[in-house]
Amino acid sequence: MDRSRVKDLLAAEAPRDAVLVQGWVRTKRDAKGFSFIEINDGSTVKGVQVIADASLPNYDTEIHHLRTGAAVEVTGELVASRGGGQSFEIVAKSVLVHGNAGEDFPLQKKGHSLEFLRSIAHLRPRANLFGCVFRVRSRLAYAIHRFFQERGFVHVHTPIITASDCEGAGEMFRVTTLDGAALAAGKDAEDFFGKPTYLTVSGQLEGETFACALSNIYTFGPTFRAENSNTSRHAAEFWMIEPEMAFCDLEGDMDLAETMIKHLVADALENCADDLEFFGRFVDKELRARLEFVRDRPFERVSYTEAVEILRASGRPFEFPVEYGHNLQSEHERYLTEERFQCPVTVYNYPKEIKPFYMRQNDDDKTVAAMDLLVPGIGEIVGGSQREERLDRLAGNLARHGLGEAEYGWYLDLRRHGSVPHAGFGLGFERLLMFVTGVANIRDVIPFPRVPGWAEF
């Protein structure tokens, strides 16, 4: 007999003589002469109700002792439910107990704190919330590939071990086979690669090389930052999507970012309805309305200079003063996106002093063609720019940032041979997930999060 997914059984339109379900017991309620067993197999947040009669041969020995968390396999008849909570249920002909759960199974039939669930990351996928989160994570990863593939973008696997540091996008994890003494003695030439290497903090520079050949490309892979960041929206290991487009300026870059966010939100609304409904009930009551708003309404777009003026004119007593030439603080970003505009906002053309060397200088000589896409509740979800394609300017920027031209020779080469205007951005996958699910901590949208002081499992 073929296995049926719980999701399909719950959507059934007619009874069926024989079905097989395999899954884990969420709860068991004993009645006189039989038991109700709710089984979840991860296909959806809901479970299917099984009626296990006391006449089953293993009722007294096994079924009666089933606890939350047990793994079972049930065959039986799918019938219209006599109870209220569901349209169909299974009357069991057999209940095979693969493995009961211990008396100390930590997940209860109630809401647990997210902190506790993090400490049992190996079991939390069986909690409703995490089932929902990781189904959405899977769906959005798929939707991202579809989004780009359907638009002719080529998926490029940029290296995870790298010797270039992408201009200090963050502190890097050293990758080495040297022992502590050799490392301390600086014997880099004896290291595995003959020089210091690190885990990537961005695939952008390598991505540019492929954009300057295949036109439109994207990367989607793990990224590592050794920053000692202890916040709800930073992790040491996270996934990033980095599209790069040749023959594209900042305008096109911002258009793509906005189109992509809208597309992904729409995809989740359409394909993860049950999971989003769960988040709406237990995480954020306003979630669905906000996602529909993001899908349907245009984003705001303001220059950095305009943003500064808006913040100044707000009369808000910000903790950090609003000053041209300074980075926008979290409180400033929050004001723009949560209060002033109440929708996602793209801020563009930042002062060149606060942005990296590879961003294209604007004609005003003061700003670079950078953009950040800010969303309510999270802040920056996308950061990108048009890249400096003029050799002399780029070389000058490298020098000004104190970066060796030799190390970036291959990057400068792109400007020597067939240089084109090009642009791209980075999207934090986990931040997107936080935005779509309403989950407030990045540690709860990563299967096994890595943050300072925590690399368990």
Added chain:
RNA sequence: UCGCCCGUGGGGUAACAGUAGCCCACCGGAUUGUUAAUCCGCGAAGCCUUGGUGCGAAUCCAAGCGGGCGAGCCA
């Protein structure tokens, strides 16, 4: 890294410096087509670590370890 807050059975919480209580889970019993089932049970299970103050510390002080929130860095 900085600031604020918090560490009590397996989970969630309460207790003025003087007998550690409640809810959930677990165990045992009863009821019931149940829905995070209900009822009964003097059934089992606990004060982060170290040091200090006090006759007496879960409670006050200090340090350490762990956690949460906010900030910085960013995605």
